[in-house]
Amino acid sequence: MQIFKFGGASVKDASGVKNLAEIVSAFGSEKVVVVVSAMGKTTNKLEELVKQAHSKGSYNDTLNELKEYHRQIANELLGELPDRYLQFEQSLEECLSDLFSYEPMLAYDRVVPHGELMSTAIVEAFLSKTMNSAWFDARKVIRTDQYFTEANVDWVVTEKQVINDLKPLAEKHIVVTQGFIGSDVEGNSTTLGREGSDYTGAILAYCLNADGFTVWKDVPGILNADPRILEGTEQYEKLSYREVTEMTYYGAQVIHPKTLKPIAQKSIPLIVRSFLDKSLPGTTIATDNTKKMIPCFVFKGNQLLVTAQVKDHSFMDEKKLGLILQVLDLLNIKINLMQNSALTFSFCIDNKEFKSKRINELLNRDFILSYDSPLNLATIKNYSPDSFNKLPWNRSVIMEQKTTNTYQVLYR
Ligand code: ASP
Numbered sequence: 001m002q003i004f005k006f007g008g009a010s011v012k013d014a015s016g017v018k019n020l021a022e023i024v025s026a027f028g029s030e031k032v033v034v035v036v037s038a039m040g041k042t043t044n045k046l047e048e049l050v051k052q053a054h055s056k057g058s059y060n061d062t063l064n065e066l067k068e069y070h071r072q073i074a075n076e077l078l079g080e081l082p083d084r085y086l087q088f089e090q091s092l093e094e095c096l097s098d099l100f101s102y103e104p105m106l107a108y109d110r111v112v113p114h115g116e117l118m119s120t121a122i123v124e125a126f127l128s129k130t131m132n133s134a135w136f137d138a139r140k141v142i143r144t145d146q147y148f149t150e151a152n153v154d155w156v157v158t159e160k161q162v163i164n165d166l167k168p169l170a171e172k173h174i175v176v177t178q179g180f181i182g183s184d185v186e187g188n189s190t191t192l193g194r195e196g197s198d199y200t201g202a203i204l205a206y207c208l209n210a211d212g213f214t215v216w217k218d219v220p221g222i223l224n225a226d227p228r229i230l231e232g233t234e235q236y237e238k239l240s241y242r243e244v245t246e247m248t249y250y251g252a253q254v255i256h257p258k259t260l261k262p263i264a265q266k267s268i269p270l271i272v273r274s275f276l277d278k279s280l281p282g283t284t285i286a287t288d289n290t291k292k293m294i295p296c297f298v299f300k301g302n303q304l305l306v307t308a309q310v311k312d313h314s315f316m317d318e319k320k321l322g323l324i325l326q327v328l329d330l331l332n333i334k335i336n337l338m339q340n341s342a343l344t345f346s347f348c349i350d351n352k353e354f355k356s357k358r359i360n361e362l363l364n365r366d367f368i369l370s371y372d373s374p375l376n377l378a379t380i381k382n383y384s385p386d387s388f389n390k391l392p393w394n395r396s397v398i399m400e401q402k403t404t405n406t407y408q409v410l411y412r
């Protein structure tokens with residue numbers, strides 16, 4: 001069995017969906033589970049909708065735009081709107097109408113999954129014209145906790161449900177299901193964090209003991225830097241699970257960071273390849289695939305540096321550090337870079353307004369907090385002496401760190 005994942009860019013219009021169908025049908029007799037994201041930039045639009053509806057603002061324009069976008073694709077592909085698609089349009093509208101009464105993160109998870117639900121409804125309806133396909137609600141099997149917007153998977157329950165509910169279907173049909181979404185024990189929809197569809201693919205690959213997991217992207221494979229930022233990028237033919245895990249830790253957007261662990265555990269090969277040019281081999285990630293790695297550059301924008309300073313003249317000791325780290329853990333916040341001094345602890349995180357608000361609420365009793373943003377973080381993994389010349393040269397450095405193989409700099 002193979003797991004395929006198609007991201008938003010691959011299904012951003014009708015021709016994208018047709019291309020997906022060609023790719024799937026080229027695998028002919030193989031069993032394939034197809035994991036699909038929301039179409040194009042739909043998730044961003046849905047996030048906008050959440051903001052508007054949650055603050056009791058007017059959201060009709062955004063909603064209509066979103067509906068128009070999907071309807072146009074569906075009409076072009078099918079000449080009609082599938083019933084299943086219309087049901088999700090309706091449930092989206094229902095969710096929005098009373099959204100303000102829900103806690104913000106729960107509100108987000110009620111609305112945002114509709115991107116994936118609507119896209120898979122259209123994609124599967126199209127596949128079913130030429131293939132023996134079946135639509136499957138990923139929320140039926142992906143069980144998570146209640147960390148809404150960045151939920152953690154309950155592996156025991158999920159594996160059991162995948163084997164009981166999804167596997168029999170996948171033995172007989174090309175299954176189309178959603179990335180990024182799951183549900184909690186009470187049946188609320190949850191999401192796995194932005195770009196989480198890769199992770200869904202890996203979860204299903206693990207639970208189904210897949211022979212391979214392919215992520216179809218708009219790049220020819222994994223490159224050693226973002227070509228929009230650096231010139232002269234090179235592609236890796238092979239990488240090890242470990243190298244890619246580290247790359248994603250530093251923010252490389254090749255694949256969702258949580259994707260690697262499940263597939264590495266079962267040594268399932270992960271192939272990143274181009275949906276634009278199916279003849280290219282892509283990059284294969286497997287065990288022991290590493291020779292000497294060329295330097296890898298990772299850039300992360302929109303960073304926030306938080307500095308916590310002790311209020312009296314005591315030290316920033318281990319107890320106080322522990323307190324700060326506990327709060328970050330509680331809020332599910334990942335530190336991208338950190339440094340301590342006698343009286344301060346500074347940490348760099350992705351700049352998300354609602355999270356920094358919570359940090360402030362939970363820590364300002366014990367610390368004086370200051371904030372610096374927007375900043376950029378650059379990481380060079382496996383740096384060579386000349387790789388530093390490639391970094392933006394007119395930057396003003398805020399914080400810097402260097403180990404034997406990794407260099408990181410936070411700059412404005
Ligand atoms: N649609 C979600 C997002 O854009 C999940 C994904 O694409 O993987 O973040």
Ligand code: MG
Pocket residue numbers: 007008009037038043195
């Ligand atoms: Mg996406």
